[in-house]
Amino acid sequence: MNIIGKVSIIGAGTMGAGIAINVVLAGHHVTLIDTQLNVLEQPAVRLKIFFKRQVDKSRLTSLEADAAISRLSLSSSLIDAAGSGLVIEAVFENLEVKRQVFVDLERVIDHTTILATNTSALSVRDIGSGLNHPTRLCGLHYFSPAEVNPVVEVISSALSDEKIVKKILNFALSCGKTPILCRDRSGFALNRFFCPYTNEAVRCMDEGKGTPAQIDHIAKETFGLAVGPFFVMNIIKPKINLAAIRNLAHLDPFYEPAASMVSYGDAGKSWNLTEQAEILKPKVARVISDRLKGAVFFAVLQALVEKVATPCDIDLGAQKAFTFTIGPCKMMVECGEAEVGRLVELVQFGASGLVYSVWPQLEEFKKTNKSSN
Numbered sequence: 001m002n003i004i005g006k007v008s009i010i011g012a013g014t015m016g017a018g019i020a021i022n023v024v025l026a027g028h029h030v031t032l033i034d035t036q037l038n039v040l041e042q043p044a045v046r047l048k049i050f051f052k053r054q055v056d057k058s059r060l061t062s063l064e065a066d067a068a069i070s071r072l073s074l075s076s077s078l079i080d081a082a083g084s085g086l087v088i089e090a091v092f093e094n095l096e097v098k099r100q101v102f103v104d105l106e107r108v109i110d111h112t113t114i115l116a117t118n119t120s121a122l123s124v125r126d127i128g129s130g131l132n133h134p135t136r137l138c139g140l141h142y143f144s145p146a147e148v149n150p151v152v153e154v155i156s157s158a159l160s161d162e163k164i165v166k167k168i169l170n171f172a173l174s175c176g177k178t179p180i181l182c183r184d185r186s187g188f189a190l191n192r193f194f195c196p197y198t199n200e201a202v203r204c205m206d207e208g209k210g211t212p213a214q215i216d217h218i219a220k221e222t223f224g225l226a227v228g229p230f231f232v233m234n235i236i237k238p239k240i241n242l243a244a245i246r247n248l249a250h251l252d253p254f255y256e257p258a259a260s261m262v263s264y265g266d267a268g269k270s271w272n273l274t275e276q277a278e279i280l281k282p283k284v285a286r287v288i289s290d291r292l293k294g295a296v297f298f299a300v301l302q303a304l305v306e307k308v309a310t311p312c313d314i315d316l317g318a319q320k321a322f323t324f325t326i327g328p329c330k331m332m333v334e335c336g337e338a339e340v341g342r343l344v345e346l347v348q349f350g351a352s353g354l355v356y357s358v359w360p361q362l363e364e365f366k367k368t369n370k371s372s373n
Helices: 014-025 042-056 062-070 095-105 162-174 191-206 212-223 229-236 238-246 259-267 282-305 311-322 328-335 337-347 352-372
Strands: 007-010 030-033 072-075 086-089 114-117 137-142 151-156 178-183
Touching: 007 014, 014 030, 014 042, 014 062, 014 137, 042 062, 042 072, 062 072, 086 095, 095 114, 114 162, 137 162, 151 162, 151 311, 162 178, 178 311, 191 212, 191 229, 191 238, 191 259, 191 282, 191 311, 212 229, 212 282, 229 238, 238 259, 282 311, 282 328, 282 337, 282 352, 311 328, 311 352, 328 337, 328 352, 337 352
Parallel strands: 007 030, 007 086, 030 072, 086 114, 114 137, 151 178
Antiparallel strands: 137 151
16 A cells, blocks of 8 residues: 655656666656756666566566556656655755755645655754754665665654654565664764775775775675675765765764775776786785774674664665675674774774673674574
């Protein structure tokens, strides 16, 4: 049963178009809105390509694909968001831009419309600070590619109405997504550790420890991944990745973007992965592997202290959104307290104290995991 009604999506770029595909596929009528007409031309083409592939792979019939495509409308005016049960904002990761979108939206929608932001790291509460009714806003963060990646983060701010959050959770489930419930903290549950993971990879490159291809190879072996951090950054675009990391920089010097992360991101330059990757000496490979684990573990430990999400949900998201073979919380438990302390000290001096404060939570997670297996 569709209790949401019409869905409007603001922003027809990469994420907005991907979200639109997912939502029409789930049976919802969608109005995709973007004031830039050249941007608005792209989603229709992308939609047709996506659904043609689904038909070619026998995942949908031609009739089902045509029906899904017919549920999408394009518009260049916010006025067409009127009458929506849900509006999802998916514009560029800039606080003032996002805040203004919601201020303008509130002039054309009624008081019952649910609002969601697709922000990947910004404070949901700050984004909604200009709203007259901020309790109806929560975060709904999709991962790229939004039409395929199975995970969304549902973020509840201090002002979010619990009933609204529950409706968003049910909406995500109706769209075939796995929702991860998070508190409104920088980076939420998953980018909180994934951004530092990519950043540490770039730091290792900047220090001359390896090329992007070599570091990708080590990362894949370390976490059991199909692709490495540089490959992923090329997919999501270095500029977008840099913006997400910059939004974490206020937390701690550890989160400051690496030098090449800034230069590549600002220039919109992709990482070179075409070089033949020579096998690194075991000692160097171990250093890179340890640094990557240390970066992930440190960020996850901080998130656990802040109760951003449960260890189970963090691991579930890591495995489903980023294809980690083992989630970071389980990986820490398997490494042991002393080893995790050693690893986090490699990336943040004095961080081992954090391990000891969080370890009882991980021990409880270990017991729960054993009983559920």
